[in-house]
Amino acid sequence: MFPSTIFTLCFSFQVAEAAVHHLFVGTFGAASLYTLAFDDEALTLELVKNNTASAGHSWISFDHDKKNVYAVAGSAVASYTVQNDTSLRFDASVPVGGNCSSVHEIFVTASQISPYSVYAVPFGGSASCGTVLSVSSNGTLSHVAQNYTYLSTSGVHGLAFSPNGQFMYSADDSANSLWTHKVDSQTGELTYIDRVVAPQTGADPRHVAVHPEGGYAYVVFEGTSKLAVYSLDNTTGIPTFTNVTFPLIPEGYNATLYWSDEVALSFSGSYLWATSRGHQTNLTGYISAFSLTASGSISSQLFLAPTTTSGGAANAVAPADFSDQWAALTDSELGAVEIWRLESNGNGSKAEIVATLNIEDNGCCANAIWYD
Numbered sequence: 001m002f003p004s005t006i007f008t009l010c011f012s013f014q015v016a017e018a019a020v021h022h023l024f025v026g027t028f029g030a031a032s033l034y035t036l037a038f039d040d041e042a043l044t045l046e047l048v049k050n051n052t053a054s055a056g057h058s059w060i061s062f063d064h065d066k067k068n069v070y071a072v073a074g075s076a077v078a079s080y081t082v083q084n085d086t087s088l089r090f091d092a093s094v095p096v097g098g099n100c101s102s103v104h105e106i107f108v109t110a111s112q113i114s115p116y117s118v119y120a121v122p123f124g125g126s127a128s129c130g131t132v133l134s135v136s137s138n139g140t141l142s143h144v145a146q147n148y149t150y151l152s153t154s155g156v157h158g159l160a161f162s163p164n165g166q167f168m169y170s171a172d173d174s175a176n177s178l179w180t181h182k183v184d185s186q187t188g189e190l191t192y193i194d195r196v197v198a199p200q201t202g203a204d205p206r207h208v209a210v211h212p213e214g215g216y217a218y219v220v221f222e223g224t225s226k227l228a229v230y231s232l233d234n235t236t237g238i239p240t241f242t243n244v245t246f247p248l249i250p251e252g253y254n255a256t257l258y259w260s261d262e263v264a265l266s267f268s269g270s271y272l273w274a275t276s277r278g279h280q281t282n283l284t285g286y287i288s289a290f291s292l293t294a295s296g297s298i299s300s301q302l303f304l305a306p307t308t309t310s311g312g313a314a315n316a317v318a319p320a321d322f323s324d325q326w327a328a329l330t331d332s333e334l335g336a337v338e339i340w341r342l343e344s345n346g347n348g349s350k351a352e353i354v355a356t357l358n359i360e361d362n363g364c365c366a367n368a369i370w371y372d
């Protein structure tokens with residue numbers, strides 16, 4: 001092999017020294033938030049702390065500087081202080097109120113831009129609302145700043161911001177749409193801009209990620225198990241479907257037996273990861289990665305590989321935020337977290353599982369977030 005072929009894929013190993021990295025993991029049932037430690041040299045993954053939680057948290061997210069964790073908690077959003085790389089302390093749980101107070105919150109995320117507001121959406125039943133929550137100067141959740149509405153038929157499952165924080169995108173699974181809202185830079189409150197319907201009935205946008213250059217949004221179509229590419233107008237924020245999609249299940253497979261799940265960018269923004277889940281335990285889910293150009297268009301789908309199980313309700317992929325090499329994958333069929341390594345094999349690339357931790361508490365594992 002010529003040495004040059006080894007370097008055809010340039011992974012970003014900016015932090016190349018061996019290190020132990022911590023992750024926090026939520027569950028669908030047990031009132032626990034687990035702290036895991038991944039050693040990237042020994043390739044071990046260990047449970048280092050079982051933090052007491054206020055409820056089962058099916059989605060968790062950091063604030064902009066990782067001093068707090070926000071977590072969906074029934075019809076409330078919970079707030080934890082990150083005490084150190086191991087311990088989380090419950091501070092507050094703020095009910096979302098409004099017309100959706102009977103519905104469970106499904107997703108929460110925090111703006112990376114001042115005033116660092118927190119955004120939460122419910123799913124299932126009458127889920128026409130979203131909630132903007134304010135935070136105190138220390139990042140602890142404070143109060144509901146705005147109740148806003150989608151359609152009566154909506155069920156938004158994922159949110160993402162433009163890199164400058166000016167626009168928020170909502171993936172509306174139940175109303176088959178992608179929404180754009182303008183974010184007020186003083187209050188964090190939202191103003192409706194646009195709703196674009198997905199290109200196909202039953203596409204069902206579930207999660208969305210935005211490229212750091214702001215030119216593209218990547219949307220997981222849960223219903224058709226495709227990854228769809230939208231271009232973003234950098235003035236209006238409005239997305240346009242580019243007509244480009246990639247499969248998240250093998251060609252010819254019956255999409256009604258799968259429900260695609262997550263999409264997330266790698267550390268450098270050079271790669272995109274996406275996953276699908278099997279609806280039955282005798283069908284595996286799939287994991288895929290894509291290489292991106294500097295502007296964020298997709299240059300190629302690197303692989304589409306089966307996951308260990310169907311993924312259950314999880315199969316949420318969480319790329320590390322210090323290197324392009326690693327991604328965590330949660331599994332709620334077994335109750336496990338896996339660490340996958342993206343690597344060049346000389347002709348292209350693939351990913352393989354390098355470490356697995358089983359956490360059997362009848363609810364693990366929902367999603368994972370990398371602390372350090």
Ligand SMILES: *[C@@H]1O[C@H](CO)[C@@H](O)[C@H](O)[C@H]1NC(C)=O
Nearest residue numbers: 030031032050051359360361
């Ligand atoms: C974590 O602690 C909770 C509460 O004591 C317990 O129910 C759960 O089983 C523990 N999890 C593990 C993996 O030991």
Ligand SMILES: *[C@@H]1O[C@H](CO)[C@@H](O)[C@H](O)[C@H]1NC(C)=O
Nearest residue numbers: 082083084085086087088089
């Ligand atoms: C983290 O903070 C908790 C609470 O203050 C403390 O009990 C624990 O010893 C600390 N752990 C580490 C590794 O510093």
Ligand SMILES: *[C@@H]1O[C@H](CO)[C@@H](O)[C@H](O)[C@H]1NC(C)=O
Nearest residue numbers: 096097098099144145146147
């Ligand atoms: C949100 O809705 C709840 C319940 O209807 C209401 O009590 C609260 O005042 C509203 N908050 C804002 C900021 O509009």
Ligand SMILES: *[C@@H]1O[C@H](CO)[C@@H](O)[C@H](O)[C@H]1NC(C)=O
Nearest residue numbers: 098099100128129147148149
């Ligand atoms: C709640 O629902 C009522 C009746 O459908 C509607 O008039 C009102 O605007 C809704 N409030 C919010 C905050 O969505």
Ligand SMILES: *[C@@H]1O[C@H](CO)[C@@H](O)[C@H](O)[C@H]1NC(C)=O
Nearest residue numbers: 081091136137138139140142
């Ligand atoms: C954060 O700020 C709020 C409001 O000032 C205060 O009530 C709370 O105790 C603070 N929490 C921490 C961990 O300092």
Ligand SMILES: *[C@@H]1O[C@H](CO)[C@@H](O)[C@H](O)[C@H]1NC(C)=O
Nearest residue numbers: 213214215232233234235295
């Ligand atoms: C918006 O995009 C256009 C065309 O790609 C580019 O020329 C312009 O510099 C961009 N503006 C901003 C504010 O990013």
Ligand SMILES: *[C@@H]1O[C@H](CO)[C@@H](O)[C@H](O)[C@H]1NC(C)=O
Nearest residue numbers: 199230231240241242243244
């Ligand atoms: C996508 O395809 C449709 C139908 O062929 C076409 O009208 C539209 O212009 C295309 N959009 C883009 C962004 O290429």
Ligand SMILES: *[C@@H]1O[C@H](CO)[C@@H](O)[C@H](O)[C@H]1NC(C)=O
Nearest residue numbers: 252253254255256257258279
């Ligand atoms: C796909 O699976 C569904 C559910 O099992 C079934 O109803 C449908 O006929 C299948 N479609 C094809 C093309 O096999």
Ligand SMILES: *[C@@H]1O[C@H](CO)[C@@H](O)[C@H](O)[C@H]1NC(C)=O
Nearest residue numbers: 257278279280281282283284
């Ligand atoms: C897979 O499981 C479903 C029910 O969960 C069952 O209907 C189907 O026959 C099974 N398929 C195979 C190939 O075992």
Ligand SMILES: *[C@@H]1O[C@H](CO)[C@@H](O)[C@H](O)[C@H]1NC(C)=O
Nearest residue numbers: 001005344345346347348349
């Ligand atoms: C690259 O592909 C060639 C031809 O398919 C194959 O012989 C070779 O083993 C591959 N190299 C690696 C490192 O996979």
